Amino acid sequence: MNMITERADQAREFFRPDQVWPFLVPPQQQSVDVSKQVLLYIEGVNLSFDGFKALNNLNLYINDGELRCLIGANGAGKTTLMDVVTGKTRPDTGSVYFGSNINLLEHSEDEIAQLGIGRKFQKPTVFEAQTVFDNLELALKSNKGVIATLLSRLSPTELLRIDEVLQIIGLQDQRFMLAGALSHGQKQWLEIGMLLMADPRLLLVDEPVAGMTPQETERTAELLTSLAGERTVIVVEHDMEFVRSIARTVTVLHQGSVLAEGSMDQVQNNKDVIEVYLGEEA
Amino acid sequence: MSTSGMLQSVFKDRGQPGGRVMPFVIILLVVTVLASALNLLTPEGSALHVSTYTITLLGKYLCYAMLALAVDVVWGYCGILSLGHGAFFALGGYAMGMYLMRQIGDRGVYGNPLLPDFMVFLDWQELPWFWLGMDQFWVAMIMVLLVPGVLAYVFGFLAFRSRVTGVYLSIMTQALTYALMLAFFRNEMGFGGNNGLTDFKDILGFDLQSDTTRIVLFLLTAGFLCAALLTSHWIMNSRMGKVILAVRDSEARTRFIGYKTETYKVWLFVYSAVIAAIAGALYVPQVGIINPGEFSPINSIEVVIWVAVGGRGTLIGAVVGALLVNYAKTRFTAILPEGWLFMLGALFVLVTLYLPKGLIGLYSQLKQQLGAGKPAAAGTGKSSSAAKTEGAGA
Amino acid sequence: MKQILCISLWLMGCLMPAVSYSETLTDALESPAATTRTVPELVQELTEKSLTQAVPVLEALEQQGGEEMLPLFRTMLNGDLYYVKDTSQVVGKTDTAGEESYADILTKAAVTGLGSRDVKKIRVNNTLRSYLRNAIARIQLSSANPHSREQAVLSLLSELDNDTVGQIREARANESVEEVQQAMDLALAMYALDQGSSDIEKLDAVEGLAGSLQPEARNMLRKYAEMEPDHADYSARVSAAAAKALERIQEKVEFYGFIDQLFFGLSLGSVLLLAAIGLAITFGVMGVINMAHGEMIMLGAYTTYVIQQLMPNHIDLSIWIAIPAAFVVSGLVGVAIERGVIRHLHGRPLETLLATFGISLFLQQLVRTVISPQNVPVSTPDWMAGTLQINPVWSLTLNRLYILAFALLVFFALLIILKKTNLGLNVRAVSQNRAMARAMGVRSDRVDAMTFGLGSGIAGIAGVALSQLTNVGPNLGQSYIIDSFMVVVFGGVGNLWGTLVAAFSLGIANKFLEPVTGAVLASILVLVFIILFIQKRPKGLFPQKGRAAE
Known part of the structure; x- marks a missing residue:
């Protein structure tokens, strides 16, 4: 019975008039309610893969406009957490709210992206067979229905926006190069640029400086810091120097739950953190 | 707006997806019109005369080319390797066949005004419900589009929703056409069983055997093929085309930037199925028969190799591949019938191993090597940039 | 897995004894012809007698040869018994994959170089066939092998008459193997149902048939279950009982x-x-x-x-x-x-x-x-x-x-x-x-x-x-x-x-x-x-x- 209603819901969703005739109904985006200053609520989330607890009663709140760093050893659940927030993986229990009004667990990946949550993968993934320009055009904040994309043309403002982002990520000269021909660092930047194109409220950035030169790292740090305030950014990173250079608040994950939270100095002096990370050495 | 946009995108080469289509379309149209004129205007014995047999053969090739185009649209651009497109082709063909069957009227062997011969033979008393209305040309034409379209929609909906991809999807499509083949072989299905539908007399009152009808059908096929080429080219150069390419290269990324990828895939699949169905509907009156053999998985998989030979993801490649391979097949089977399957088998292996981009890929590679002075990639990049700035200025 | 092995072993056991006839046959041939005519002489007579005269010869053969006559009778029943025109030698024809070959019916020695024109068939008619079938059954009923005794009973089911039932009844008294006993009981029950004089006897017989899966038994029950009331043998009780028994059998069959x-x-x-x-x-x-x-x-x-x-x-x-x-x-x-x-x-x-x-x-x-x-x-x-x-x-x-x-x-x-x-x-x-x-x-x-x-x-x-x-x-x-x-x-x-x-x-x-x-x-x-x-x-x-x- 449940399945039937589920299918029916899916079918209804599929025939939604605003998807078939997007130009008749202007896209209505549910606006995020951040009146309580918190953008992301993650409460009591549990997730296990065949007995392995990837997330263990995880509670995490991210304030609006914050730049938050997540650190932790491999397998601490950082990437899994991002999977949960972006809808790739469903948790076994718990709730994930975007603002105080949008339940993210009810939405699919694409809907979550349209709500204003952008994600950069650990391994840079860009559309290698298309140009840098096309990559950015695809990521543009716009109606993403089938008919709309079929008939869409770039407006002057959109074109300006692309140019602007190209400038931010420093790829103006490569705009018509195939993305596959870019260097590793450039791909990372392009991916960040794609996030920016979508004009998101919340950015999830997984290991942004992996494989970057020190100069590139520095520029990335600058970029991410400049983004905070207007947008909310969550960064997962192993490079402690980098974390120190950007972080205001750091959250330490350990075995799927939060071990400590605070400024970099506070965290480094935290008893539990020392025990977990330095315990064996001491 | 859409038409002008379409024309604009067709004439302007906006870079990689599809390449230049318009010159090819013009050549194709000129050749078909010329062939038809030579058939109608020159006397039979003349050196320039193109026989009706040749015209029919060419018409058949063009239908195959359209089918190949349909496969290329999903495989080359979206990475959906369909091994069951023959099913949509055959369904379109059957819908057309049903209309032609009803047109026979009482001229059949048994002279029954209502029932086709095979039903009389099976001792059926009345038309099955799905044959009703098929004597109307427009009903039949709607069915040509509707039946394969709906099947593709349902299949695509189920498969893409549950994120079945890669070889799984390929085998599923193959299973689909296999199941349909088994079903259509049954007499009880009401589609003539083993023998299929044949012995057609005329279409819309025109004698199917006459030269003029055949020429018209041939020209129609060419026209539809060109229309399909242009439409596909337009789609692939729109932003939708970019989304489709994005789905092919990284479906997860496409989803994370906010596109409902399964919707794109489903509608592309339906579009492709409808093209295949139209090809099937044009094929049947020209060859004069449709039987369950058209559903056989090997037919569908052969189409894939036409596309691979020509070069997938290039539209023109699919058409060129289909024409070349089928011409080779006709010539080869005439000389050495047993040899053809060896050839075909070797073609599969050699093309996948040594010619992953097909003949079109080979051609542009050669061109690039010859004109080494000005790198081709940068060239297309420039022209594409020009197109974009123009678009923005408008 | 284990069961499959058991079944196949059991099966091999069953097949083995089927090979033993011809060895004993030669002994029988060499033993002195006691009374009148020897087996070979009798066999020879078969080539000369007309259809109506053949039964006494066969009777004599049955008495003389006993179990050794089975191959001869079977071959004759199948219509594969021939004699060579020139020598009057009696031969059996075997047909393997379209290749005909002949062998002496008694010695089993292959006779080569014969074509279909060199031999003449020893003809059989329905009377002879019926006799042969009964004779084979009689011989088998007294066979030493319980499996062939069971087969013999089962092959008689379709044509039970006084004589055969008498034989079965006789054999039943001495029978010790359970499967054969069951088969014989079945035959007797069928006969009782068909020929029984009282309803009680018939009801008893129905009871005996109730568990059987033999098609003959089912046919017999069906005959009674579906019998019209105006039939001479009709009895409401028997008919109802038969119907019920049939139902039970049907369940089993299903x-x-x-x-x-x-x-x-x-x-x-x-x-x-x-x-x-x-x-x-x-x-x-x-x-x-x-x-x-x-x-x-x-x-x-x-x-x-x-x-x-x-x-x-x-x-x-x-x-x-x-x-x-x-x-x-x-x-x-x-x-x-x-x-x-x-x-x-x-x-x-x-x-x-x-x-x-x-x-x-x-x-x-x-x-x-x-x-x-x-x-x-x-x-x-x-x-x-x-x-x-x-x-x-x-x-x-x-x-x-x-x-x-x-x-x-x-x-x-x-x-x-x-x-x-x-x-x-x-x-x-x-x-x-x-x-x-x-x-x-x-x-x-x-x-x-x-x-x-x-x-x-x-x-x-x-x-x-x-x-x-x-x-x-x-x-x-x-x-x-x-x-x-x-x-x-x-x-x-x-x-x-x-x-x-x-x-x-x-x-x-x-x-x-x-x-x-x-x-x-x-x-x-x-x-x-x-x-x-x-x-x-x-x-x-x-x-x-x-x-x-x-």
Whole structure:
């Protein structure tokens, strides 16, 4: 019975008039309610893969406009957490709210992206067979229905926006190069640029400086810091120097739950953190 | 707006997806019109005369080319390797066949005004419900589009929703056409069983055997093929085309930037199925028969190799591949019938191993090597940039 | 498994005694002819007497020869008894595969050089046939072998009369073997029902027939159950009792019908298992869809054919040679395909699919050109032919039984190879994490080749088994590739147990749908079911566990 209603819901969703005739109904985006200053609520989330607890009663709140760093050893659940927030993986229990009004667990990946949550993968993934320009055009904040994309043309403002982002990520000269021909660092930047194109409220950035030169790292740090305030950014990173250079608040994950939270100095002096990370050495 | 946009995108080469289509379309149209004129205007014995047999053969090739185009649209651009497109082709063909069957009227062997011969033979008393209305040309034409379209929609909906991809999807499509083949072989299905539908007399009152009808059908096929080429080219150069390419290269990324990828895939699949169905509907009156053999998985998989030979993801490649391979097949089977399957088998292996981009890929590679002075990639990049700035200025 | 072995052993036991007649025959011939005419003389008389005069001669023969006369009577009953025109020698004709041959009916010595014009048939009519049947039954009833005594009773069921019933009653008194007793009781009950004088006697008889599955008993019961009230023998009580008994029998028949379907389902499942198991290895471990897998099966079947052509006089042995030969042939072809083509397409599954499809076309055409485009005959060894009659309504086809056992054997052998051997360890390592396995020093390309060889080799073995069940032709493999793939996907990629369960459940489902929907619709329904199943559980019944499987 449940399945039937589920299918029916899916079918209804599929025939939604605003998807078939997007130009008749202007896209209505549910606006995020951040009146309580918190953008992301993650409460009591549990997730296990065949007995392995990837997330263990995880509670995490991210304030609006914050730049938050997540650190932790491999397998601490950082990437899994991002999977949960972006809808790739469903948790076994718990709730994930975007603002105080949008339940993210009810939405699919694409809907979550349209709500204003952008994600950069650990391994840079860009559309290698298309140009840098096309990559950015695809990521543009716009109606993403089938008919709309079929008939869409770039407006002057959109074109300006692309140019602007190209400038931010420093790829103006490569705009018509195939993305596959870019260097590793450039791909990372392009991916960040794609996030920016979508004009998101919340950015999830997984290991942004992996494989970057020190100069590139520095520029990335600058970029991410400049983004905070207007947008909310969550960064997962192993490079402690980098974390120190950007972080205001750091959250330490350990075995799927939060071990400590605070400024970099506070965290480094935290008893539990020392025990977990330095315990064996001491 | 859409038409002008379409024309604009067709004439302007906006870079990689599809390449230049318009010159090819013009050549194709000129050749078909010329062939038809030579058939109608020159006397039979003349050196320039193109026989009706040749015209029919060419018409058949063009239908195959359209089918190949349909496969290329999903495989080359979206990475959906369909091994069951023959099913949509055959369904379109059957819908057309049903209309032609009803047109026979009482001229059949048994002279029954209502029932086709095979039903009389099976001792059926009345038309099955799905044959009703098929004597109307427009009903039949709607069915040509509707039946394969709906099947593709349902299949695509189920498969893409549950994120079945890669070889799984390929085998599923193959299973689909296999199941349909088994079903259509049954007499009880009401589609003539083993023998299929044949012995057609005329279409819309025109004698199917006459030269003029055949020429018209041939020209129609060419026209539809060109229309399909242009439409596909337009789609692939729109932003939708970019989304489709994005789905092919990284479906997860496409989803994370906010596109409902399964919707794109489903509608592309339906579009492709409808093209295949139209090809099937044009094929049947020209060859004069449709039987369950058209559903056989090997037919569908052969189409894939036409596309691979020509070069997938290039539209023109699919058409060129289909024409070349089928011409080779006709010539080869005439000389050495047993040899053809060896050839075909070797073609599969050699093309996948040594010619992953097909003949079109080979051609542009050669061109690039010859004109080494000005790198081709940068060239297309420039022209594409020009197109974009123009678009923005408008 | 154990049961199957028991059944087959029991069956061999039953077949053994059937060989013993001719040895005792010569003794009988040499013993002095006591009273009037000797057996050979009597046999000679058969060639001279007319149809009406033959019965006394046969009576005399029966008295003189006893059990030794069975071959003669049987041959005569079948109308295969002839005499040579020139010498009047009486011969029996045997017809094997269109080749007629003659042998002396008494000495069994082959008589060569006879054509159909050199011999004349010793004719039989219905009277003689009836006499012969009874005589055979009489002789068998006194046979030393309980199995032939039982058969004798059963063969008499359709024509019970006073004489035969008398004989049976007599024999019943001395009978000690339970099965024979039951058969005799059945015969007596049938006679009692038919000829009994009182209702009580008849009701008793109905009771005796109630459990029997013999068609004759059922016919008799049906006759009474459906008897019209105006019939002379009609009795409401008997009729009702017969109807009830018939119902009980019907239930039993249905039950065995169910079991029979189950067996056919298992048999189909075993075929699917054999076909799919090799694919499960190549696809599960290497992630490679080998569209030429069906052709590996076909090569196995053709290997069987070629081996039988090479040793036409040892068909029984040929299978034992064909199994390893098919493994080697298909395995080597598999290794060649892997080395020559698949290796170069690593990480491009769709291209691999196309290339292997090309190979399958190539191999099919190769067989068509080199051997024949037609189906080729593959003979079944004697020990695999025939059926195992469990009861009158249920019999098992022997070759299916053997193939079922064989499929399980192959399955468990493979399981052991994967679990216990070094190769298996490497294969599992590569299948779970190729990169890590390489880092640990596993030569993954070698393992790939070996895996592919193993998978293809097993497909070859499957071909040997299939050659015993279906026609062997160039298209043999094609029909199995989709089914095999379905089995692997349904069971869960990379899980052999899943393949086992999937093969048998699909086989059984198919056979149970068949009577309801027809064979074609059944396979369509199964296909549709799997497509829908994949919707719900894309990783099959038993998915590979862990994050690595993502």
